[in-house]
Amino acid sequence: MFPSSVTAATVICPQGCFLPDVSKLHKIFNLQKPALLLGLALFSAPALAISHISIEAAKVDAPQGELRNARFDLNLKTSAVNLKSQYRPSSEQEWTDASLNCAKLLNPKKGSWQCDSGKLAAGMTSLPFSLRLNTQTLKGMQQFDAQLTVQKASFSDAAGLHAGENVNAKLNLKAGQLKQGWNWQFDLDWSGGEVFWQPFYIALNHSRPGSHQLQGKGTFNEQLIKVEEARLTLLDVGSADASAEIWRSGTRIRNMQVTTGTVDLETLYPLILKPLLEKTALSNLEIAGTGDLKLSMRDGEIKTAHLKLQQVDLEDKNGRFALYKLNTDLPWDYDQARPVRLAYEGGHMLKLPLGKTDIKAALNRFSLTAQEIDLPLLDGGLNLRDISAVWVDKGWHWHLRAEVVPISMTDLSHALSWPAMQGKVSASIPLVTYSQGVLITEGDLRFKLFDGTIDVSKLTMRTPLGIAPRLNADIHMRNLDLGTLTRTFSFGAIEGKLDGDVNNLRLANWKPVNFDAAFYSSPGKYPKKISQRAVENISSLGGASAAAAIQRSFLRFFDQFNYAKLGISCKLRGDYCAMDGIESTGDAYVIVKGSGVPSITVLGYNRNVSWGELLERLKRVTAGNSKPIIE
């Protein structure tokens, strides 16, 4: 029954027309024979005047999915072709309506087909197209040559993660049968519309004529797809050439070479790099300059790579860092160590200006080593030695020795918009290690400030660049000059020297949540004088009333007083600070102990102070003193 119907259809077909060889269809699709209905609709009257052929199939199975309720209509008068069906890819549950039609399917000569206004519609895909297809057989080998043009095409997968709108493109595809397999050649010219292919979004701008192009040629057989040459050209960006061999089972790469020409990073970044660097510190850059990349892969793994950047300026739009005139030569080889080089003219890191730098290191598979790296910083710098870094478990682990070559505090405080300070900062850290987001230092950072020293020891940081960074440290201050210190912070003049210890300091998100701090007069002989303003300020830290008391007493006639010693301590736990002084008197504690004439003693009464409140008062005091007070 099945073959005889097919014969009937073939006989009626006008000369030169083409009907698929239905006897082979069941080999292409796994047709369920009883379900196949072949209908010949004889609309007009007798003899050969058949004007309409329709074929229906209830169900067609293929490895990629299924079709049901398929109906093929051919109007012999108008040459209109219409194919309608519901399909379901093997990965999905839902059926989708699909149709393919062509208002006029022309068959100008044998083996040649032409459809000038066709349309493929399926689910969210709407693909108006025109197609010319030439087929011929040369020495028993089949040859195909197709030109497909789509105009204002739109498509989308169910999730909307691969979608295009208003896409205009032309595709030329040639294929020829070989003794084993096929050779192929294609040329895609994409001249309009926009496409989102997660995570990439690429659009062609109407006001900028031009197109993105992809060309390629090669062969394929049952095992291997061979790309002899392929070239991708992105408008305003640059081009890349590639060749590859890909195993067809599992689409594994046997080998691949990619070479880009000189690529404009300003246009490449938003298109390709930004989406790829989303989770890194480089996700929000302003960038200019050029670069090129060579890459080779074997058996699915990168074997060699070589990245060069030329005269690149990059700035983090969040203002965290910038590098100018960056040049890099970064070769990488899976099998052997290669020297890498990175140099820049300048830049900044968290407001700190970076000087001209030239870094040389060795890259050995997943580890990086360098004897010495000098990072000039203001008038000093950071000198790193014995650097060793390794990429394991998707993260960097490294250690190094660091030395801060003395940097002037005048410049540093200016760069960081701190109150102007004098002095120098220098440090020698025998070992810094970083692993799994934790940075640990062994040894002290020494700041030479206010004619004294500030040592930071046991410094550790957790996720310093994360959302909730944590810092732990102990700080020891010795012989700080109170004159310079109080002038710097506009506190009211105090003459003398100060020691301080801040132990068990814990910062969360750079705010203190824990410390045991004590500040006290340094031992030794030196002039000790405190101005009335400083006394008022210290008093007002404990509340408003104490300052007024001085104003009411005879003490207001003196500008400054002598003191024997001063000191204050605060144990911070959470938001509360347990305060104490140099000694206790009943329910109060002594902050400044007077001596000689005129002398003054300042007492504190609040032993439990809210840290937030204390900071507010300090701010008011220092801000108030920076303005002239007119009485």
Add this chain to the structure above:
Amino acid sequence: MNRLFLSAIFALSFFFMQPAAMAADIEINTPAISAIKNSMQARHNQLAPHYTSGAVGLTRDGLIAVRDAKAVPLKDRQSVNTLVAAENKDRNALYKEIAVANQNPQWESDIRNTFAQRWVEKAKAGWWYQTASGWVQK
């Protein structure tokens, strides 16, 4: 008799209050938690239109997910993906920090569940949230 009854109630209530006193304080505040909350607050205005359009919904595990990318123009789809990833990073950090601040890191998953319910309660009408049987519009 009456007094005995009262003291029994007192004893019982004391007994039952113990676990209540040990429950997590999800309103607890630390600098880390407030930094995360500020970051989420700053992002909320960008996310709100996507909750309303249905592009983004609230998941059962206290996170958010792209529910229907098609509700967003092509050129903005990746930025929605980025927003969702950043928000989820903050939310995961928030649950962990609250558990740590309560000095019981192992409470993280309970805190996450509590928040998952709270986000749905706080959601505006029309927003989508995930249930065991799929997405539901509030």
